[in-house]
Amino acid sequence: MALDPDLFRALVADASLAPSVHNTQPTRWRLLPDGTVQVLEDPARRLTVGDPDGRDLGVSHGAAVEGFCLAASERGLAVTVHRDGDGVAGLALEAGRRPDPLAPFALQRRTYRGRFEDAEAGKASVARLAPADDLTVVEAPDRIAALATLYDAASLRWFRNAPYRAELVSWMRLSRRHPNWSLDGLNAEAMEMSAIEAAAAGLVLRPGVFEALAGVGLAGSVVAEAPVVRSAAAIALFHRPADEDPFDTGRRFHRVWLEFTRVDLSGSPMAVLADDPQARDAVQRDFGIPSDRRLITAFRLGVAPARTLPPKPRLALDTLIV
Incomplete structure (x- = not known):
């Protein structure tokens, strides 16, 4: 199906909230003319010392793609993930998906590194x-x-x-x-x-x-x-x-x-x-x-203390979309 550029940006914005190693955000996204999405890697975001084999990098990409799939499901779209092309993955979308039960929690997920009290x-x-x-x-x-x-x-x-x-x-x-x-x-x-x-x-x-x-x-x-x-x-x-x-x-x-x-x-x-x-x-x-x-x-x-949390540190969409 043809993917509207504004919808594509919204899906990438939600997908960017997924966790990544050291919050490096290594995943990049490209909307192709046929309406499919190419998932790419920014090699400058590799951790050459802490993750020399790229295992954590791969986990980060997978989490980002799952975030994209969750965001798509909330909009009634199903995503087929292909791993046999160029880049990290290719994504094809089609209508007819019910919202994933976990999708609403993607915007709520937080890391809490302090002491738990309750x-x-x-x-x-x-x-x-x-x-x-x-x-x-x-x-x-x-x-x-x-x-x-x-x-x-x-x-x-x-x-x-x-x-x-x-x-x-x-x-x-x-x-x-x-x-x-x-x-x-x-x-x-x-x-x-x-x-x-x-x-x-x-x-x-x-x-x-x-x-x-x-x-x-x-x-x-x-x-x-x-x-x-x-x-x-x-x-x-x-x-x-x-x-x-x-x-x-x-x-x-x-x-x-x-x-x-x-x-x-x-x-x-x-x-x-x-x-x-x-x-x-x-x-x-x-x-x-x-x-x-x-x-x-x-x-x-x-259970983390109840409080108003600042926005998650995230790169701009124009950086993530290539």
């Missing part, structure tokens, strides 16, 4: 989650505490890698004066940092400073998040078949996060538990995830 509300929401064979939900406080310890140890190992730390910092927006504060990356507001905390982070993560702190045994306390992790009502371990295409993983990843949103849960991915081989092996062993599955991430879950 434990009872969190537990009640976790109880409403539908069981899924790719989620292992951990609720016991001692088991959550064990994951918090693993998370801090893995984070410290990765922060000791200076190139990785530099790449991560390059996507952090620690001051409102940063030109990309409202466009992409991880700004201090999204990371639940006060202005003082953000300034301190910018200082301690500098080359030489972090190494000096590590030399006297203080680096661990700088990156530790165990108290925040332990405030979670649950940790959801998201795992998929080990040989699954990351693009397909990304589509499911987005839907899983929307399932959390549907029951009023906010989530924060603890990706280093999956990225760090030592931590990943420990999690899969200790929580009974079979060897033919791969841990994709762990979500820290709870």
